Amino acid sequence: MDLNKICVGIMVLVAVLGIFSGNINDNIAYGANETWVKGQSNVGITGLTATIHVHIKNNAKHVQYFKISQNYTSKLNESVGWDIVQTSPKAIKMIKSTDPLGDWGWKINPGETKEVTFKIKASTAFGYIPAYISNSESVENIYWPLINEPGLFASWFWPNEIEMLNPTLDLKYWKGTFDFNLMNYDPTYTTVSGIVRGPIIPTNSKLVSATPKSNSFSDKDIYINTNTVAWDVTIAPDDVQHFQYVYVWPDPNSNSSSTGTYSYNIPKTAASSTTSSIPTAETGLPYSLFIVGGIIAAGGVVYARFMR
CATH class of the missing domain: 1.20.5 (Single alpha-helices involved in coiled-coils or other helix-helix interfaces)
Incomplete structure (x- = not known):
């Protein structure tokens, strides 16, 4: 031989x-085997809110603090700012802040398991400014005569990211309820149809409910270890539709657990700097696996649609 x-x-x-x-x-x-082709959305998301309920344990031998982050990036081209609506128990102002108006959170004693709930609302993009998330890996349209239309993209985050930042803070339970409005600002005043995904999705989590239910489904192909909530939507001119979805962590059917294990190929931290352009493999991202997309505010389209 x-x-x-x-x-x-x-x-x-x-x-x-x-x-x-x-x-x-x-x-x-x-996004599985589907190629995303660049395009402009005729709908926008507004009124985005998140109500988060957590159980968290302090495994350290001294007092610690944790607080609400009012800045969401998740590898997007720009961050989403949040305003705190309410907290339970009442949050206290932190000695050091990342937000110009101050950070708010809670003290947790050694060995204590603390249960807190807070509600936040998007302050600019996805708040009063209609916006949507695009796939930064979308390609130019060089195809003919037919192409696919996958709908609106999403972004993802790890509910137990606090464990990555501080391993002695053990997240036991996480529940997130997200609400948003979808508005049709098509400049030709036409009814539009397509797939709309939840804009912010937790990984390794169980999708508990989606409202409305009749036209909802779970997209399991677009991202690893994630059931991305989606809807088959038809929306008339000037119409506004309301959506809600609820996730819990950990999902007993995924690779995540309350002991701090994570999906394969997931980096130990999600921290990254934001950029002024859509992120690429060379800008704004430490891992190409986590190229997600860019926020596109619909300001120009809304101006053309309503203000002309």
């Missing part, structure tokens, strides 16, 4: 498997 031929054969096999594995990772990261 020719040893050289065997070695060459092994090298070819390894190369083929490497290419195959790379294609699998690309499909997982960017």
Whole structure:
């Protein structure tokens, strides 16, 4: 048997498997086997709120603090700002702040498990400014005569990210209720239809409910270990429709647990700087797997639609 031929054969096999594995990772990261083609949305999301309920334990031997983050990036081209609506128990102002108006949170004693609930609302984009999330890996339309239309994209985050930031703060339970309005600002005053996904989705979590239920479904192909809530929507000119979705963490059917384990290929931290343009593999992202998308505010379209 020719040893050289065997070695060459092994090298070819390894190369083929490497290419195959790379294609699998690309499909997982960017939305299964579907290619996203660039386009402009005729709908926008407003009135986005999040009501978060958590149980968190302090495993340290000293007092600690945790607080509400009023800045959401998740690899987007710009951050979403939040205003605090209410807290229970009443939050206290922190000694150090990341928000210009101050950060608010809670003290947790050694060995204590604290249960808190807070509600926040988007302050600009997704608040009073209609916006949507685009897939930053979308390609130019060079196809003809038919192309697919996957709808609106989403963004993702880890509910137990606080464990990554401080391993002695053990998140036991997390529940998130998200509400948003969808408005049709099509400049031609036409009814539009398509797939609308929840704009902010927790990974490794269980989708408990979606409202309205009749036209909802779970998109399990667009992101690893995530059931992304979506709706098949038809919305008339000037119409506004309301949506709500609820997730809980941990999901007993996923790889996550309350002991701090995470999905494979997930980096240890989600921290990244924001950029003024849509993120690419070279800008604003430490891991290409987590290229998510960009926020597109619909200000120009809304001006053309309503103010002309």
